[in-house]
Amino acid sequence: MYRPRIGIVIGTTREGRFGETPAQWILDVASGQTDLDFEIVDLREYPLSFLGEPKSTGAGDYGHSDPGSRWTMEMARFDGYVFVTAEYNHSISGVLKNAIDHLGSEVHNKPAAFVGYGGVGGVRAVEQLRLVCIELQMAPTRTAVHIGMEPYMGVSREGKELRDFDSLNRKARAMLEELSWWTHTLKAGRKEAAGTEERIEEILGFWFGQEGDPGYGEFRKAWFSAEPDFDREIRDRFLATYVEAREGKLDRWQHEPRGALALVILLDQFPRNVFRNSPGMYETDEKARSVADSALSKSCDKQLPAFQRWFLYMPFLHSENLADQHKATELFEAVEHGSNGSGPGDWHLRTIERFGRFPHRNEILGRESTPEEIEFLEAQNTTKQEA
Ligand SMILES: Cc1cc2nc3c(=O)[nH]c(=O)nc-3n(C[C@H](O)[C@H](O)[C@H](O)COP(=O)(O)O)c2cc1C
Incomplete structure (x- = not known):
């Protein structure tokens, strides 16, 4: 007990x-x-x-x-x-x-x-x-x-x-x-007041499954594909928690590794599902980055297994800032090195180097695409929705 x-x-x-x-x-x-x-x-x-x-x-x-x-x-x-x-x-x-x-x-x-x-x-x-x-x-x-x-x-x-x-x-x-x-x-x-531990475990349990479950610790298809049922479940179960996180009411979670990870998933991953193809997808990106930054400065990532560390680093990969992209590259390389896994590749870095932004977001965010971006999007022939 x-x-x-x-x-x-x-x-x-x-x-x-x-x-x-x-x-x-x-x-x-x-x-x-x-x-x-x-x-x-x-x-x-x-x-x-x-x-x-x-x-x-x-x-x-x-x-x-x-x-x-x-x-x-x-x-x-x-x-x-x-x-x-x-x-x-x-x-x-x-x-x-x-x-x-x-x-x-x-x-x-x-x-x-x-x-x-x-x-x-x-x-x-x-x-x-x-x-x-x-x-x-x-x-x-x-x-x-x-x-x-x-x-x-x-x-x-x-x-x-x-x-x-x-x-x-x-x-x-x-x-x-x-x-x-x-x-x-x-x-x-x-x-x-917060139900903190239970809520953190509920988020992590939902996203990663439970230790001992088949496939625990492995890549889950639902993470990076558009599955309406998965999106709906996130909305039903976690929208209220997401709003609290957005308002800063859960900031204290960031002081320990699992709390920081749950908070980053709430702010960085869940909106990509719940607000798919609308500006809400990106609304808390900056806050997610600041939580991730704070967690890294306390070496929280070192206390998480590689497959979870990945998600703590995602806010940098989602950033339209070149310095963040370089940071993401460094972080993912280190995690791959330790886990024999394969990281997200350099698509994000190359895109930001070339355009300074993700052209896939232009339509969603009401930004006008340049001819070069339009050409790029057509050539990609993919929606890269969560970028
Ligand atoms: C800088 C200093 C100031 C002290 N001032 C007081 C004091 O104001 N009142 C008191 O009862 N004892 C005072 N003492 C004595 C300490 O209570 C005693 O030395 C105690 O053992 C110090 O704790 P420590 O051994 O864990 O360092 C002082 C000791 C030091 C080193």
Whole structure:
């Protein structure tokens, strides 16, 4: 059974840090919390530079560089967090604040609990961290664990262990209980709001079939031929979702590989079926490209099998911009190389090189064709509808 995942974030990185000890102790206490899975997330594994990304805040576009992308992807995996924080000059460490500043929608509507340590149990650091978490649309728990001077010194100097302190164990269990309630409640809320995972799986299941099905992972004829039943099914099942995607309501899907792929299929493939031979076919091409760009910058494609990667790259092949065509050529060559499959060939690139646009779209988009384009279209003797 799927259990929500909680990341226990160690908020300091200096050599000889104390931070590991409370993180490990919370992990031990959490083993009694059978409705959640816990994992330690160590900031040492994400040596982030100070935020220098050009994108604007709130766009969820931070962390495009490695290890920034690894960090944001890692945090996206979790349904809630326990931040283990020291108190540095009455606040959290700079390392933790910088790491949090890299985050965006990956942590929205997820709960955060806190373990503080220091002279007064890291109280001031935790209070400040709560405010930071609120700004990132997390839900901070009221109950927190504060490891004060006595247990801190007991463990650091006298060979004691945190589990020797009953009051801390009790507090930790109470905090995890509260975290559990919030985790399940917010997960249900997120699901109701978006039904995200199910909807992503429905789109991918429809387009690629289910793993284990005959022909799964192979080329499907319906993808690139005009089949009215297939078009109708897409319209019936996914038109409402397409509209949401077009309006940007599903943008948060782009932060993880399967979500990004589903979003690109919604924006790039489905309109070619649903609005066949009308301008609507191309209306969301640009948005599809921007989703694909964002997914590539986070290396989402590398986490997908070759036959799925293909569709993440399609928006570049559908672009009337020469630079995008060169990018498509490069991407498809790489995927072919890895899969022994055959890519889409160079028809798109050659057409854009020659005309700067796809002449097949002229009639649909009300563009006048040049004599050279007319000649080209006649010679092709094909409608190349989805180009
Ligand atoms: C730069 C710095 C500032 C600190 N400021 C505080 C403070 O304001 N209040 C406090 O209780 N402890 C303070 N301490 C002590 C830390 O709480 C203690 O060293 C703790 O072990 C640091 O966490 P770490 O070992 O995981 O790095 C400070 C420590 C450092 C390194």
